Amino acid sequence: MGKDRIELIIKSLAERNIEGFFFESFEEAKLKVMEIIPINDSVGIGNSITLKNMKISNELNDRGNVVYDKTLAKSKEDSKELKRKSLLTDWYITGTNAITLDGHLVNIDHSGNRVAAMLYGPNNVIVIIGINKITSTLDEAIYRVRNIASPKNARRAGFKPPCVELEKCIDCKSTQRVCNSLVVIEGQNDKGRMKVFIVNEKDGF
Numbered sequence: 001m002g003k004d005r006i007e008l009i010i011k012s013l014a015e016r017n018i019e020g021f022f023f024e025s026f027e028e029a030k031l032k033v034m035e036i037i038p039i040n041d042s043v044g045i046g047n048s049i050t051l052k053n054m055k056i057s058n059e060l061n062d063r064g065n066v067v068y069d070k071t072l073a074k075s076k077e078d079s080k081e082l083k084r085k086s087l088l089t090d091w092y093i094t095g096t097n098a099i100t101l102d103g104h105l106v107n108i109d110h111s112g113n114r115v116a117a118m119l120y121g122p123n124n125v126i127v128i129i130g131i132n133k134i135t136s137t138l139d140e141a142i143y144r145v146r147n148i149a150s151p152k153n154a155r156r157a158g159f160k161p162p163c164v165e166l167e168k169c170i171d172c173k174s175t176q177r178v179c180n181s182l183v184v185i186e187g188q189n190d191k192g193r194m195k196v197f198i199v200n201e202k203d204g205f
């Protein structure tokens with residue numbers, strides 16, 4: 001990925017009141033996360049392969065932060081409670097399904113907790129994204145989240161909507177549908193609330 005494209009995204013984000021940062025590796029990005037989040041602050045975690053692979057949840061928990069991570073839930077009720085508690089944390093850490101050169105963040109969500117926390121609730125939001133999720137345009141980003149991210153996420157979560165077999169979205173009305181909210185974040189009201197960490201590696205869908 002050319003540095004000029006990353007610089008363009010960071011500039012576009014700044015125009016949208018979102019802070020952009022560039023890291024060479026997920027490890028470097030994790031060190032920054034651990035540095036800027038105070039140890040007494042609470043943290044909600046959005047479900048993301050990238051974050052799982054980074055082991056952010058475990059490391060924050062081990063050093064004493066209160067962490068709400070629904071992927072560690074022991075039951076459906078527990079999961080629901082963790083998702084609700086994540087909405088009022090000091091920090092929320094999540095991935096995103098796509099980002100455009102113009103600074104749009106595009107996400108599709110199943111129950112909506114992840115996009116809800118990105119939009120409002122947590123005082124601070126950190127979005128961590130690998131370069132494989134960068135798209136040139138908003139149309140491309142929406143195509144990506146519908147036809148690449150969603151079928152793979154559905155398969156990973158054990159759901160069986162038509163796209164799992166077809167490997168493309170047909171805007172199904174299946175009870176197994178995993179795409180109930182398509183959200184485009186175009187800016188932030190509170191300056192400094194949202195930080196986007198762009199990492200020069202590939203991970204996640």
Ligand code: SF4
Nearest residue numbers: 161163169172178179
């Ligand atoms: S709307 Fe249905 S077919 Fe399309 S990506 Fe979502 S779950 Fe798959």
